[in-house]
Amino acid sequence: MDIRMEDVSFSYEQRSESGAETLRHLSFEVRGQESVGLIGANGAGKSTLLKLMVGLNTADSGTIRIGEWPVKKEYLPQIRAKLGYVFQDSDSQLFMSTVYEDLAFAPRNYGMTSQETDQRVAHALELAGISHLRDRQIHRLSGGEKKLVSIATILSMTPEALLLDEPSIALDPRNRRNLIRILNSLDELKIIASHDLDMILETCTRTILLAHGEIICDGPTREILQDRELLEANGLELPLCMQKIDR
Amino acid sequence: MSRTGTAIYEINAMETLAERDQWMNHIHPLVKFILTVGYIAVVVSFHKYDLIGLLGMVVYPVAGFLLAELSFGRCLRQLRVVLPLVCMVGLVNPFFDRVPVWIGGLCIRAGVISMLTLMLKGTFAVLASYLLIATTTLEQICYALQLLHVPRIIVTQILLTGRYLTLLLGEVNRMTQAYALRAPSQKGVHYKVWGSLTGQLLLRSIDRANELYESMLLRGYDGDFAYLGAHIRLRGRDLVYMAVWCVLFVLLRRVPVILWVGRIVTGV
Numbered sequence: 001m002d003i004r005m006e007d008v009s010f011s012y013e014q015r016s017e018s019g020a021e022t023l024r025h026l027s028f029e030v031r032g033q034e035s036v037g038l039i040g041a042n043g044a045g046k047s048t049l050l051k052l053m054v055g056l057n058t059a060d061s062g063t064i065r066i067g068e069w070p071v072k073k074e075y076l077p078q079i080r081a082k083l084g085y086v087f088q089d090s091d092s093q094l095f096m097s098t099v100y101e102d103l104a105f106a107p108r109n110y111g112m113t114s115q116e117t118d119q120r121v122a123h124a125l126e127l128a129g130i131s132h133l134r135d136r137q138i139h140r141l142s143g144g145e146k147k148l149v150s151i152a153t154i155l156s157m158t159p160e161a162l163l164l165d166e167p168s169i170a171l172d173p174r175n176r177r178n179l180i181r182i183l184n185s186l187d188e189l190k191i192i193a194s195h196d197l198d199m200i201l202e203t204c205t206r207t208i209l210l211a212h213g214e215i216i217c218d219g220p221t222r223e224i225l226q227d228r229e230l231l232e233a234n235g236l237e238l239p240l241c242m243q244k245i246d247r
Numbered sequence: 248m249s250r251t252g253t254a255i256y257e258i259n260a261m262e263t264l265a266e267r268d269q270w271m272n273h274i275h276p277l278v279k280f281i282l283t284v285g286y287i288a289v290v291v292s293f294h295k296y297d298l299i300g301l302l303g304m305v306v307y308p309v310a311g312f313l314l315a316e317l318s319f320g321r322c323l324r325q326l327r328v329v330l331p332l333v334c335m336v337g338l339v340n341p342f343f344d345r346v347p348v349w350i351g352g353l354c355i356r357a358g359v360i361s362m363l364t365l366m367l368k369g370t371f372a373v374l375a376s377y378l379l380i381a382t383t384t385l386e387q388i389c390y391a392l393q394l395l396h397v398p399r400i401i402v403t404q405i406l407l408t409g410r411y412l413t414l415l416l417g418e419v420n421r422m423t424q425a426y427a428l429r430a431p432s433q434k435g436v437h438y439k440v441w442g443s444l445t446g447q448l449l450l451r452s453i454d455r456a457n458e459l460y461e462s463m464l465l466r467g468y469d470g471d472f473a474y475l476g477a478h479i480r481l482r483g484r485d486l487v488y489m490a491v492w493c494v495l496f497v498l499l500r501r502v503p504v505i506l507w508v509g510r511i512v513t514g515v
Contacts, residue, residue, distance in 0.1 A: 054465055056461050056464075056465075077467070077469075080464070080465050080466075080467065081467065083465075084465075085465050087458065087462060089458070091414075091455075092455065092458035092459060092461075092462060093462045094462075095410050095459050095462065095463065096410075097262050097266065097384065097385075097386075098266065101386070105463075105466050105467075105468075106466035106467050108474035109466060109467030109468055109469070109474070110467050114478045137259070137262065137263060137266070139259050139413070140259075153466065157466065157467075
């Protein structure tokens with residue numbers, strides 16, 4: 001599965017009072033099983049970019065292709081069956097009463113039999129390491145568990161690419177470590193939008209730095225995340241593991 | 248816990264009850280739904296002075312609560328707001344219906360009998376509904392409605408309203424908590440901020456509902472919960488359960504069982 005963006009621009013209104021574009025003339029390509037980090041300060045356009053890929057927002061100009069399909073209304077069902085999108089806020093993602101029901105939602109919508117659905121759910125739970133949560137009620141889960149369930153709901157669709165919006169937000173260190181382990185164990189193409197640069201360092205080989213709706217830099221993660229000047233000029237800091245601790 | 252917090256807790260508690268691995272919970276939802284509607288129809292059909300006949304209908308909620316292992320006390324606690332309202336409906340009857348009636352040497356107004364009958368009808372109807380929702384999930388009830396050919400758009404509306412209800416209450420809870428923490432000496436919310444609070448609530452709820460809808464779209468939702476209840480099969484025991492209750496309803500409607508039992512016990 002390849003994702004290709006060519007000269008894509010987007011603005012919220014005519015949408016925003018200023019009329020300023022949220023994303024400006026973005027072009028890049030993500031191929032095969034790449035794992036790409038999408039970094040940038042608040043408001044840089046990371047979430048908007050991910051939403052454009054799954055057709056939740058529509059680009060004002062330019063073309064986006066997901067595999068063989070352009071992101072257009074008529075192709076959205078095929079595209080969405082191949083792309084798994086994990087929301088920043090798990091409470092926005094999970095809406096059924098139990099973990100099983102939420103994981104079974106997509107397979108059922110795609111016409112799987114109950115036996116196939118059971119298998120998909122069991123496999124997704126196993127991948128996310130949360131088989132023990134299968135029959136738990138969503139509202140009784142902790143924040144970390146909800147995040148893992150959110151990822152599992154996507155894995156039950158067996159997508160070819162994963163788009164994750166701030167996956168490590170609000171996770172405690174153990175859950176965050178668990179999330180990194182899971183992400184690294186998945187072979188699918190991944191695009192991870194995050195401020196957690198340490199996590200990006202551990203999960204992504206390539207990083208795209210966004211600022212004010214433009215791509216500032218696109219290259220190997222280690223190179224970009226070691227460049228203090230570049231990061232600071234764009235509202236970020238070195239990953240914590242690269243910062244010296246001053247006493 | 249705040250009132251909204253309690254409401255959320257109680258809604259979640261009902262869902263927990265409905266999802267138990269319990270004999271009654273496994274009865275086909277269509278059977279339970281039809282029985283509930285049928286029971287309420289039979290209860291309502293009793294004459295306003297037929298208190299004794301109506302008393303026999305207590306069998307269904309009592310047996311249902313026992314079979315489903317539901318706590319009657321917990322039910323009363325959860326229905327503490329609804330039941331008094333139901334009982335209030337007949338309060339004016341004694342003032343308008345003044346015909347004297349003699350019961351065991353005691354003279355009372357016929358209005359008192361019709362008031363008690365009305366209260367009992369309401370209470371039985373509420374208990375039967377409680378029995379249904381405590382043993383059947385919202386998805387299963389919607390499945391039963393689909394089988395009854397209720398238009399899909401209405402079924403979807405009911406299902407999503409159920410889902411969004413807790414979200415709405417959650418937003419109310421967060422906002423009132425944030426307000427209370429910055430207005431510690433106030434009781435409730437000052438009327439001057441009602442407007443902005445309601446506006447905020449509306450906007451936040453729309454945002455949240457929109458995100459949930461997006462999440463559904465991204466997982467193949469196309470406006471139809473066609474799979475609802477696809478794994479539920481109507482079995483022989485469901486039909487037996489329904490047949491037994493149908494026979495009992497007819498029997499209780501036609502025969503004053505309580506009166507007979509009273510006569511046997513007292514030997515009159």
